[in-house]
Amino acid sequence: MRLFGTMEINNKGHLEIGGCDSTNLVKEYQTPLYVIDEKHVRENCREFKDNFILEGVETEVIYASKAFLNIAICKLINEEKLSLDVVSGGELYTAIKSGFPAEKIYMHGNNKTEYELRMALESGVGRIIVDNSNELELLEYLCEKLDKNIDVLLRVNPGIEAHTHEYIQTSKNDSKFGESIFSNDIFNFIRKFQLSSRVSLKGFHCHIGSQIFEENFFHQGTLVMIDFMEKVKDECGFITEELNLGGGFGVYYSHEDEPINLEACLKGMLQLIKDKTSEIGVKVPKVMIEPGRAIVANSGITLYEVGGIKNTFGGRDYIFVDGGMTDNPRTALYGAKYDAVVANKMNQENENLYTVAGKCCESGDILVKDIELPKVERRDILGVMSTGAYNYSMSSNYNRIPRPAVVFVKDGEAKLTVKRETYEDIIRNDL
Numbered sequence: 001m002r003l004f005g006t007m008e009i010n011n012k013g014h015l016e017i018g019g020c021d022s023t024n025l026v027k028e029y030q031t032p033l034y035v036i037d038e039k040h041v042r043e044n045c046r047e048f049k050d051n052f053i054l055e056g057v058e059t060e061v062i063y064a065s066k067a068f069l070n071i072a073i074c075k076l077i078n079e080e081k082l083s084l085d086v087v088s089g090g091e092l093y094t095a096i097k098s099g100f101p102a103e104k105i106y107m108h109g110n111n112k113t114e115y116e117l118r119m120a121l122e123s124g125v126g127r128i129i130v131d132n133s134n135e136l137e138l139l140e141y142l143c144e145k146l147d148k149n150i151d152v153l154l155r156v157n158p159g160i161e162a163h164t165h166e167y168i169q170t171s172k173n174d175s176k177f178g179e180s181i182f183s184n185d186i187f188n189f190i191r192k193f194q195l196s197s198r199v200s201l202k203g204f205h206c207h208i209g210s211q212i213f214e215e216n217f218f219h220q221g222t223l224v225m226i227d228f229m230e231k232v233k234d235e236c237g238f239i240t241e242e243l244n245l246g247g248g249f250g251v252y253y254s255h256e257d258e259p260i261n262l263e264a265c266l267k268g269m270l271q272l273i274k275d276k277t278s279e280i281g282v283k284v285p286k287v288m289i290e291p292g293r294a295i296v297a298n299s300g301i302t303l304y305e306v307g308g309i310k311n312t313f314g315g316r317d318y319i320f321v322d323g324g325m326t327d328n329p330r331t332a333l334y335g336a337k338y339d340a341v342v343a344n345k346m347n348q349e350n351e352n353l354y355t356v357a358g359k360c361c362e363s364g365d366i367l368v369k370d371i372e373l374p375k376v377e378r379r380d381i382l383g384v385m386s387t388g389a390y391n392y393s394m395s396s397n398y399n400r401i402p403r404p405a406v407v408f409v410k411d412g413e414a415k416l417t418v419k420r421e422t423y424e425d426i427i428r429n430d431l
């Protein structure tokens with residue numbers, strides 16, 4: 001069992017997070033409950049900001065909000081002076097409503113609708129990351145119509161096949177994201193930006209995938225992009241002012257995961273950029289990264305109440321909890337592995353091998369497969385660790401199950417940041 005951030009075991013043998021006893025949290029807010037360790041999120045933001053610096057290189061850390069987004073996290077990210085990556089109108093709307101400075105917002109998406117692009121232009125986002133030539137045409141049309149100019153990056157695909165789950169690789173040559181740097185048309189496409197009077201190309205964006213553990217892939221991606229910058233300079237006379245290298249920094253979910261040394265990886269990326277650009281004589285660009293998961297994953301835990309324990313004829317022993325794939329689809333979707341604890345029995349020895357299953361009408365509704373835990377009984381509190389990223393943001397109402405509440409905890413205080421959905425919320429839009 002690995003504890004993160006402010007997690008501790010208190011003298012009652014209960015899991016404490018942000019100075020709050022988890023059993024008290026569930027008494028106050030019920031289960032399932034997403035709990036976010038605010039201090040830990042802030043520390044993670046600072047770890048990125050403090051290590052992504054190198055003399056002579058301008059840098060920016062952008063939080064990829066798809067990992068976890070609500071009004072409270074937008075405010076926190078702004079206080080920590082990170083920028084924000086949004087990928088849809090809904091994410092943009094949340095950011096704007098939170099008061100996040102629009103000029104620090106990066107708008108992504110491989111198929112932004114006209115409505116979303118208009119929102120981005122009207123709200124004054126700092127950069128739009130253009131994915132393809134249809135989008136450039138649409139953007140030019142909207143800029144004319146709204147009498148706006150916009151600075152953009154072009155998303156390119158550097159063709160790096162980073163080792164991670166197939167569904168979260170984004171940079172294979174047949175990926176849906178961006179335009180390949182190897183495509184015959186890429187330089188013509190860049191020339192179109194150069195001719196545009198409304199859309200100003202500042203540089204390039206790439207993202208090689210998510211939950212990546214090998215530093216080598218980040219460095220490979222960086223080198224490929226610098227080569228590309230040189231080619232673009234030679235072919236089009238275009239000077240890359242900005243280079244956004246995306247996110248993807250892997251985190252610990254289970255003993256199988258060995259995260260990279262972040263400090264070494266980040267500093268290494270910047271050093272490579274500085275060295276290589278000076279070697280080939282191209283301008284050092286401003287460099288951005290977009291971590292999502294690594295900012296929030298380990299700062300989150302989901303607390304559930306155990307309903308039943310079932311020993312099957314087939315030999316598998318189940319713990320049934322009052323949530324499941326609706327609040328965490330990652331196990332069902334990617335075969336993700338999670339660690340879990342019995343939050344009210346933290347000092348008890350492991351006794352049994354269990355599979356934690358949810359309450360959805362779906363056999364694949366598993367949260368954790370084969371985990372050693374102390375003897376579990378009805379009404380125990382089960383905590384699934386490291387659920388801060390891609391859980392709340394990927395949650396659903398399958399089986400018309402309401403989404404859990406989200407609380408931020410810090411210094412012994414809990415702050416409700418998203419209310420629990422009710423059955424009334426579920427039918428709200430039904431006609």
Ligand SMILES: Cc1ncc(COP(=O)(O)O)c(C=O)c1O
Binds near residue numbers: 085210211290291
């Ligand atoms: C464009 C882009 N930026 C950033 C991220 C964040 O990735 P991660 O959460 O792995 O850091 C993603 C997701 O993979 C992405 O698609």
Ligand SMILES: N[C@@H](CCCC[NH3+])C(=O)O
Binds near residue numbers: 330390
């Ligand atoms: N949703 C994925 C990550 C996707 C990253 C976005 N391109 C996950 O849960 O691991």
